[in-house]
Amino acid sequence: MKKNTIRDLKRRLVEGLQVLTGEGVLSGSGHLSARIPGTESFLINPRFAGVLAGPKDICTVDFAGRRIAGKGPIPSETPIHSVVYRSRSDVGSVLHCHARYSILLGLLDTGLVPFNREARIFADGLPIFPDSHGISSENLARRMADALASHYAVLLRGHGCVVVGPGIEGTSISAIQLERACQDQLLLMSFTTPKPLPDAGRGRVNARLENPYRAWPFLLYKHRIGSKARIRASIKALKEGEHY
Ligand SMILES: [Zn+2]
Structure with missing residues (x-):
């Protein structure tokens, strides 16, 4: 694996940690990881508030969790990450957090209703894992991964959630949208019963999460992560006439 690739992944991971903290998804706890392509290893922030981590703090862990x-x-x-990478070759990034509204929504028997555009990206299913223990063993992580199955997120009852996706930016955006959808559903429930969108089955557009050329640069700018010039230079917009 080229050194530049690792350096780039670490920088993007640190940016992801900052965006997720700015958006209220991460706090003093929680972790974000990225698969190192072509290897059986991944990068993860160490055991302190992710927002305080710099590229030099990022650790490399093998698929056995070492x-x-x-x-x-x-x-x-960490077993959350190693087990998911082993069982899901389509996953390039994993987030675990203890976000407030995901926890509240995970206590509802109805779960998340695909009632708006944020919730719709989880229309294929958002399982609820019933165990609230910290997932610090292989055994528990395997049970969590079984609950996640081929979905993009799982709510951990009374604990938090795990969100997976193709890359750091897409996973982070999914997690932000999940937290917002949970908050909005709880708000909606204070005055009516949420109903699925008639076209909820359209689900997610994975290409949009692989190149979130609008959402991610906006978030970097919103949280002042890098200069405006650098953020603009990183945008890979679709050409006119192209759309997801
Ligand atoms: Zn946890």
Whole structure:
């Protein structure tokens, strides 16, 4: 694996941690990881508030959950990441967090209703894992991964959620949209019963999450992560006439 690729992944991971914290998805706890392509290893922030981590703090962990580079310590719930990478070859990034509205919504028997555009990206199913324990063992992580199955997120009852996706930016945007959808559903429930959109089955557009050329640069700018010139230079907009 080229050094530049790792350096780039670490920078993007650090940016993801900052955006997710700015959006209220991450706090002092929670972790974001990225698969190192072509290897059986991934990068993850160490066991302190992700927003405080710089590229040099990011650890490398193998698929058995062992730290192989970086100072550490790695989070106790690292098995969430190693087990998901082993079982889902389509996943390039994993987030675990203890976000407020995801926890509240996970207590509802109805779960998330695909009632708006944010909720619709989870229309294929958002399972609820019933165990509220910290997922610090392989065994528990495997049960969580079974509940996640081929979906893009799982709510952990009374605990938080796990969100997966093709890459760091797409996973982060999914997690932000999930937290917002949970908050909006709870608000909606205070005055009516949420109903699925008639076209909820359209689900998600994965290409949009692989190149979120509008949402991600906006979030970098909103949270002042890098200069406006650098953020603009990174935009890979679709050509006129193209659309997702
Ligand atoms: Zn946790």
